[in-house]
Amino acid sequence: MTGATEITPELLRGWPPPPVSDDGDKEVRGRVLVLAGGAQVAGATLLTAVAALRAGAGKLQIGAPRSLAPALALAVPEARVFPAAETGTGELSPDAAADLAEALQRCDAAVIGPGMLDEGSAGELALRLLEGDGPAVVVDAAAMRGLADDPARARLRGGRMVLTPHAGEMAALTGRTKAQIQADPLAAARSAAADLKAVVALKGAVTFVVTPDGAAWRHEGGAVGLATSGSGDVLAGIIAGLLARGASPAQAAAWGVFVHGQAGVRLSRRIGRLGFLARELLEEIAPVLDALEGGAGGG
Template sequence: MIPLDSAWIARNPAPVHESGTTKNSRGRVLAIGGAAQVPGALRLTGEAALRAGAGKLQVATIASAALLLGMAVPEAGVIALPEEDGEIGACGDALAKPLAACDALVVGPGMSDPGAAGRLLRHLLTAAGDDIALVVDATAIPELASCRDLIARFAGRIVITPHHGEMAALTAESADAIAADPEHAALRVARDYGAVVVLKSDDTVIAAPDDTVLHYLGGGIGLATAGSGDVLAGAIAGLLSRGAPPLVAAGWGVWLHGHGGRRVATRRGPIGFLARELPDEFPRLLPQ
C-alpha cells in the first residue's frame, strides 16, 4: 500500500484554476439525498463541495426540507423532489435539467431507506450523461449490487465511499471479514465496479481498478462523529467537479477531511467537535 501522506499529495496535485475561470468552469456539483429523519445531511455535503473548490452547487432533496436547506446554504440552487414517507420519491423529469448542468453527482447522503435509495440510484444511472463523475455514498452504496447492468458505462468515473458496514452489505460479507482484510475487500469492489473505493475506518484504504492502493492513517478519533462521512463525500465530489481524476479526488478528499479534523482538534480538543466545522479548514489546505 502507498502511504497517503504529504509526499503523495505533492506528487498528485489538486487542480489549479487560472485567471478568468468562472463559477461554471471551476466545477458544478449536484448533491442528491436527505430524508425527513436527517434533513440537514445534504448541507454538510454541499458545503464541503464548495469548500473543496467547486464553483457551483445544486442540492436536491425532499420537498418538505428544500426551503430550509436553501436558507441554510444560500450559495446553492435547490430542487424540491417528490416525497414518499419522508424519503425521496419517484423523480420523473425533475432531475433532467440539474443532471445536464453538473460535472459531478453525489447521491445518498442523509437517505435512510434502502428501497428509496435503490430506486433513486437506478433512476440516476439511467438518466445521467456519459460525462458525469459519480460519488455513491451512505445508504445508496449497497444498492449498487442490484444496478450492475447500469453501472458499467460509468466505469472509471465512480467513487464509492463505504464504511465497513456498508461494504459488508454491498459484498454480502461480514463486517468482521471486511475489517480483517480491508485492502482485499476494497480491491475486489474496485475491480468489480470500475470504481475508486474509499473504505473508511480509523485507517482508510483507497483502492483503484488498476490495483493501486492508498493508505491514510487517519485524522483522529474526533472524525468518528455524525455527518463526517457526508462531508467527505462532498469534498470528493467538489474535487471531481474541478477535473481531478477519481483517484486524485478521493486521495485529496480523504487528506483534506483527515487534516481538517486534526486542525479542528487542536482548537476544540480531540473529540466533541462537529462535522460542520471540517469544511472551513479545506481552503487553507488546498493549493492556491
C-alpha cells in the same frame, strides 16, 4: 499484487488537481449536484453541499424532496435548489431521477446518498441516475445498497464513480461479514472496485482508496474525533467538489480523504481529541487545501 501507497502531502503535491488561475471564474471550477438527506436527516444535505463549495466547486445545485426544498434554499443560500419527487417518509423518491435528469446532465459532478435512510429508494435512485452518460458520481451511505442489488447497472458509469463505504456498508455491498471486511480491508476494497468498476474509498482508522484496476493508496493520519455523525457527509462533499474542479475519481478520493483527515487533526488541536462537530470540519477544508496547493503543508 502490491500493497497500498501512503497518502502524504508530498504525494499529493506531485499529483495536483487542475490549477485554478487567479482570474478563473466559477464556471471553470465546475458545478456540483447534491442529492442527500431527507426529513429525518436534512442536515446531511447542508454538510455535503457546503463541503463541496469549500473544496472549491464553483456552483452548487441541490435536488431536494419537495417538502424540504424551501427550507434548504434558505439554509444554503449559495445553492440553486430543485424540488423533486419524495417518498412517504420525506426522502427523495426514485421518481426524482426524472425530475433531476436535466440538472444532472449540466453538472460536472454529483453526490448521491449522504443522510438517506431508505436503502431501497436511495439505491434505485442511484441506479437510475447512473444510466447513460453523465458526470462522475460519488455514491454514499444508503444509496450504495442498490449497487449490490444490480451490479450490472452500477457498472454503467465505467470508472467514473466513487464509493465511500465504512466496513459495515462494505459488508452489505459485498455480501461479506463486517469481521471479514475488517480482517483484510484492502482486499475487500480491491474486490468491490473491480466488480463495480468504481473507485472505492473504504473508510476506517486506516482508509484505503482503490481503483478498478487495483491501484491502491492508504491514509492513516486522521483523528479519532472524525468518527462522529455527519463526518462522512463532509467527506463525500469534499470528493464531489474536487471532481467538479476536474480531478479524476482516484485523485479526488485520495485528496478528499487526506483533506478530511487533516481537517480533523486541526480541530483536535484546537478543540480536543473528541467532541468537535462535523459542521466544524467545513471551516477547515479551505485552509488545508490552500496549504497543500500552495505548497506550505497540510497540517
